[in-house]
Amino acid sequence: MAGDIILRVEDLEKRFGGIVALDKVGLEIERGKVTLLIGPNGSGKTTLVNVISGFYKPDGGRVLFKGRDITGMSPHEISKLGLVRTFQIPKPFANLTVLENVLTAADSPGENVYLAGLARRLWLGFEKRAAARAFEILGWVGLDHMWDRRSGELSGGQMKLLEIARSIMKGAEMIIMDEPAAGVNPRLAGSIMERIKYLAREKGITFLIIEHRIGLVKEYVDWVYAMSMGRVIASGKPDEVLNNPVVLDSYLGG
Numbered sequence: 001m002a003g004d005i006i007l008r009v010e011d012l013e014k015r016f017g018g019i020v021a022l023d024k025v026g027l028e029i030e031r032g033k034v035t036l037l038i039g040p041n042g043s044g045k046t047t048l049v050n051v052i053s054g055f056y057k058p059d060g061g062r063v064l065f066k067g068r069d070i071t072g073m074s075p076h077e078i079s080k081l082g083l084v085r086t087f088q089i090p091k092p093f094a095n096l097t098v099l100e101n102v103l104t105a106a107d108s109p110g111e112n113v114y115l116a117g118l119a120r121r122l123w124l125g126f127e128k129r130a131a132a133r134a135f136e137i138l139g140w141v142g143l144d145h146m147w148d149r150r151s152g153e154l155s156g157g158q159m160k161l162l163e164i165a166r167s168i169m170k171g172a173e174m175i176i177m178d179e180p181a182a183g184v185n186p187r188l189a190g191s192i193m194e195r196i197k198y199l200a201r202e203k204g205i206t207f208l209i210i211e212h213r214i215g216l217v218k219e220y221v222d223w224v225y226a227m228s229m230g231r232v233i234a235s236g237k238p239d240e241v242l243n244n245p246v247v248l249d250s251y252l253g254g
């Protein structure tokens with residue numbers, strides 16, 4: 001794939017006892033695109049994103065983000081560099097409003113501010129900027145009209161959009177998402193994917209998504225990687241990969 005490569009994975013290996021979960025996996029993700037990772041159960045998709053985002057240490061190979069070797073860094077360090085994995089919003093956060101949920105994802109100005117004795121003035125300035133930024137991001141995901149609603153009142157689909165908003169507030173340039181279309185009806189799944197596509201096209205945010213409901217998402221993605229038994233078995237434009245006999249066989253075999 002040509003273009004600006006934001007993430008490169010080289011010869012990644014991960015074993016669990018005798019199981020080879022990743023067998024020299026390599027891939028390239030282009031900036032500002034939506035890339036879909038598919039494969040039958042147990043093919044290594046979750047292990048791959050766990051290694052990329054720092055939750056597992058690989059047994060071999062490298063992960064390069066924006067040209068920098070991030071292999072073996074902690075999830076927190078990786079997230080600070082702009083590669084963020086979304087997670088379900090924790091239960092206690094359901095009582096916060098939509099805006100508060102986005103604000104809690106912001107980086108505070110840090111301890112030095114307090115030590116400087118200028119705390120209050122700087123803090124207020126920070127809060128004002130953070131609130132303006134949070135509103136802007138809520139607009140991008142189409143939740144700005146719900147800013148003062150309790151997050152617990154949101155639908156499953158809106159919660160997914162809130163997860164994305166929190167990631168962007170954290171400074172994400174690339175977002176890894178597990179099953180954005182899971183548990184939402186097909187029409188809503190389409191509107192979530194429409195937003196993801198918009199954020200990629202218009203805001204330059206890169207997405208890597210794992211999704212089992214391929215039919216619902218394929219029209220919104222730019223590139224597909226297919227895995228089977230710990231290896232990448234095909235990559236290309238969605239229709240090419242999804243009609244590839246090797247890929248179809250891997251699902252039948254699984």
Ligand SMILES: Nc1ncnc2c1ncn2[C@@H]1O[C@H](COP(=O)(O)OP(=O)(O)OP(=O)(O)O)[C@@H](O)[C@H]1O
Pocket residue numbers: 016019020021039040041042043044045046047048
């Ligand atoms: N923590 C672990 N300990 C032991 N084996 C694991 C662990 N995580 C994954 N595996 C094994 O590694 C292989 C790849 O699993 P992985 O969960 O990455 O696949 P997947 O493609 O994400 O599957 P699914 O679509 O079902 O989520 C499987 O054989 C799985 O049993």
